[in-house]
Amino acid sequence: MTKNIIVGQSGGPTAVINGSLYGVVAEGLKHPDRIGRVYGMINGIEGFLQGHMMDIGSLDQTNELEMVRTTPGAYLGSCRYKLPESLEDAVYPQLFQKFEELGIGYFFYIGGNDSMDTVSKLSRYAQTIGSDIRFIGVPKTIDNDLVETDHTPGYGSAAKYVATVVREISADATVYDNKQSVTIVEIMGRHAGWLTAASILARKFEGDNPVLIYVPEVAFDQEAFIAKVTESLKHTPNLVVCISEGIHDEDGTFICEYSSEVGTDTFGHKMLTGSGKYLENLVKERLGVKVRSIELNVCQRCSCAHLSRVDLDESENAGIFAVLSALAGETGKMINFIRNKSVPYELSYGTADVNIICNQEKTVPLEWIIADGSDISNEFIDYVRPLTQGFVELPTKNGIPLFAYRK
Amino acid sequence: MTKNIIVGQSGGPTAVINGSLYGVVAEGLKHPDRIGRVYGMINGIEGFLQGHMMDIGSLDQTNELEMVRTTPGAYLGSCRYKLPESLEDAVYPQLFQKFEELGIGYFFYIGGNDSMDTVSKLSRYAQTIGSDIRFIGVPKTIDNDLVETDHTPGYGSAAKYVATVVREISADATVYDNKQSVTIVEIMGRHAGWLTAASILARKFEGDNPVLIYVPEVAFDQEAFIAKVTESLKHTPNLVVCISEGIHDEDGTFICEYSSEVGTDTFGHKMLTGSGKYLENLVKERLGVKVRSIELNVCQRCSCAHLSRVDLDESENAGIFAVLSALAGETGKMINFIRNKSVPYELSYGTADVNIICNQEKTVPLEWIIADGSDISNEFIDYVRPLTQGFVELPTKNGIPLFAYRK
Secondary structure, X not given: OOEEXXXXXXXXXXXXXXXXXXXXXXXXXXXXXXXXXXXXXXXXXXXXXXXXXXXXXHHHHOOHHHHHOOOOEOOOOOOOOOOOOOOOOOHHHHHHHHHHHOOEXXXXXXXXXXXXXXXXXXXXXXXXXXXXXXXXXXXXXXXOOOOOOOOOOOHHHHHHHHHHHHHHHHHHHOOOOOXXXXXXXXXXXXXXXXXXXXXXXXXXXXXXXXXXXXXXXXXXXXXXXXXXXXXXXXXXXXXXXXEEOXXXXXXXXXXXXXXXXXXXXXXXXXXXXXXXXXXXXXXXXXXXXXXXXXXXXXXXXXXXXXXOHHHHHHHHHHHHHHHHHHHOOOOOXXXXXXXXXXXXXXXXXXXXXXXXXXXXXXXXXXXXXXXXXXXXXXXXXXXXXXXXXXXXOOOEXXXXXXXXXXX | OOEEEXXXXXXXXXXXXXXXXXXXXXXHOOOOOOEEEEEEEOOHHHHXXXXXXXXXXXXXXXXXHHHHOOOOEOOOOOOOOOOOOOOOOOHHHHHHHHHHHOOEEXXXXXXXXXXXXXXXXXXXXXXXXXXXXXXXXXXXXXXXXXXXXXXXXXXXXXXXXXXXXXXXXXXXXXXXXOOOEEEEEEEOOOOOOHHHHHHHHHOOOOOOOOOEEEOOOOOOOHHHHHXXXXXXXXHOOEEEEEEEOOOEOOOOOEHHHHHHHHOEOOOOOEOOOOHHHHXXXXXXXXXXXXXXXXXXXXXXXXXOOOOOHHHHHHHHHHHHHHXXXXXXXXXXXXXXXXXXXXXXOEEEEEEEEHHXXXXXXXXXXXXXXXXXXXXXXXXXXXXXXXXXXXXXXXXEEOOEEOOOOOO
């Protein structure tokens, strides 16, 4: 007897989250003896509760599914919705009744930390009622902050984006190289500095820009920062500094919070600027040099300009492996990556208990953060480089990438 | 008898400005009977006055010159330096003495409006003293605002960047498509909306995002804007709006100036936010929907992720044609582009009097701005599309583009 799949996406997007979706759908369709239809939740578990879903397996008849693979964002739509802590809540029987009506045997949820919480709760509830539906999480996050996995799908492409763009910004910064200047690049990452650390790949040679790199794993000292900038300007007149948005001082105050004192706008809103803008003003005030700050915006998580072939393939494989694991009887698991070797790069796929993943964050090891917290070590380069390799050619029309979208 | 070339770069960079530099150098080296060395000014005319230059022709012996071609920024370094208005100023004989010492017969300056002013002044001074040095300007600007040319080198790649990134941002914007949201994208262009207009290429179908596009050629009315956003949200729940940084109201006040009233930061600096940030707050205040604003940063002018093959080739050809024009005896000219046909795209290269170019700005024709100034017409698409075509493969190492740089 066949059972059906339901798959959903949750949390912030990545450039390759749809690669995992493609993997789940494509693999799901390869087992007609055991799997019937492949449904997609529209806007994750939140939309599903409101009855929003589609027969995504039917896209297989069109070019659309192939295009989904390289489309950034979340093809099915996402949500930020946390299931109630109490498994006694009425939402659980409600959900499982829907699963039963749809003949669901396999549930896949593609997301980060909070999404694994959803998988954890549903699998635990299933156990209490003796349901045999299998619940598997497929990791994704540009933040690379999930435990129990070497890295997360989505990180490699975001890291490659950051490295490339910081190299471009460094080229731009040296255009007026007869005048001193400081360029501060603010990169996503509130508690983990993985993405900011990847900016080290932008260096063309030892000592090249970005000369200074600050991650949130260690406390940020404004005076020490000014001293480092002063020192660095002596040998690098056009200095590029990369910082995580989440850098904070010793007592945990985010650096961006210092700028929240600046007042209110014409509507009475508190003016909040980022850490980069705050440090721009600090450097201008203290050193009197030309300074600019650049906030790498959502392109960090949605640009398909610098897709890593390795990352896209691994994302897809994570989706495939999720289906195979569910068919093998696993539930309450997240697909994880086990690195066998860095040179040459070899990866194995496995599963980890979702319950020990969902409320933890993996940060950059302190021994990889050097130079009083202003630089990253070469060990990190060995770690990150394999994840950013290989080129992905996108389908284009008139020179602009083609994306899939739900009509 | 051979004469030498001196070439310089000036003003803001583009992704392909070094393509023109490559064109000048490569073509210069092809005429050993008439051209001896090819010198480069470091940091334009300003650096040259201080004695900074290099023998850029000697790079021909290395791979470096080939890499210069696809390196963003300005390989020789740039400057923002205006020569004195009075040709009686002592700087002119000083410059021409240096030219004589170096055996210069041909002077090429790659830049925008202000750079053409330099070419104009030097060529006029040459005339007054009977010098036979030839002065030729090679256009570049992402702003596309030079008169007497169909378009400018650098614009096509920047337009392609904007179109691609706005399409990516639109994909990102629809991730939570069960909730209304407005995303405001601020694009470079203080007086001319060419680059902002190119965001229209991001639309996947009629009526797709960006639904609203505002350029600085027409006055921006805040109430009309709120009405358009309200109306558009009815059919597009995740609305993307593109604006030029230079949008202004009827009496010429820049929209970003409204936000300058917000107060001062902890250092006593006036807090200036962009037009996008101001409109973000306006929409939030008036409509209560989720709003974010994204400022496309310097990547607009330095990203090599979306180089247009057409743009890069034309940039290089502009450099080549500059050398050929100088050899043919022309001086006081800027290389210009004459479009013969859009379909199929056919371009001719010519020269225009630099004196009528240097203090004018070309803006988007008013008849291409439609829907009460909130949209761009299809005529513009026919104009811009050919300039964004074709893919350029960059040299890479470990997945990151390789750039040339002066040691």
